[in-house]
Amino acid sequence: MVKEFREFAVKGNAIDLAVGVVIGAAFGGIVTSLVKDVIMPVAGYLTGGVDFSNYFINLSGGEYDTLQAATEAGAATVNWGVFVNTIINFLIVAWAIFLMIKAMNRMRRKEEAAPAAPPAPSKEEVLLTEIRDLLAKKA
Numbered sequence: 001m002v003k004e005f006r007e008f009a010v011k012g013n014a015i016d017l018a019v020g021v022v023i024g025a026a027f028g029g030i031v032t033s034l035v036k037d038v039i040m041p042v043a044g045y046l047t048g049g050v051d052f053s054n055y056f057i058n059l060s061g062g063e064y065d066t067l068q069a070a071t072e073a074g075a076a077t078v079n080w081g082v083f084v085n086t087i088i089n090f091l092i093v094a095w096a097i098f099l100m101i102k103a104m105n106r107m108r109r110k111e112e113a114a115p116a117a118p119p120a121p122s123k124e125e126v127l128l129t130e131i132r133d134l135l136a137k138k139a
Contacts, residue, residue: 028093035089055081 008014040052056067057078064070070077121129 027096031089031092031096035085035092039088039092040085052081052084055079055084 036053043052054067056070057080058064058070058075059077060070060075062070062073062075064073064075067077067079067081
């Protein structure tokens with residue numbers, strides 16, 4: 001069983017998957033920062049100072065100015081602004097993955113389109129060519 005596990009873990013697919021997970025986690029952090037620190041402030045500026053992360057529906061009946069205040073008070077809230085941020089994160093990640101796969105497919109098509117090198121001549125063809133060349137020299 002240990003041998004089977006070792007074979008599985010050392011296979012290229014398992015290692016590729018592990019690398020993909022690590023890079024995906026790092027990429028997720030980059031996208032989260034991009035949305036939180038770049039896109040949402042610009043969106044807020046364009047919409048007159050709107051901060052989506054602070055939009056919520058209070059279900060408990062109290063008055064709270066911010067989502068943080070409502071959360072600290074233990075109020076039941078529907079955090080639809082946070083949901084909007086999450087959707088924007090998803091769309092950016094999906095777009096980046098789409099572009100990456102599109103580029104990979106383009107490279108793969110170029111590799112497939114490149115003509116294959118002609119096959120090397122067989123031993124018989126090499127011998128026949130040498131015989132032909134020797135006969136041509138004698139003539």
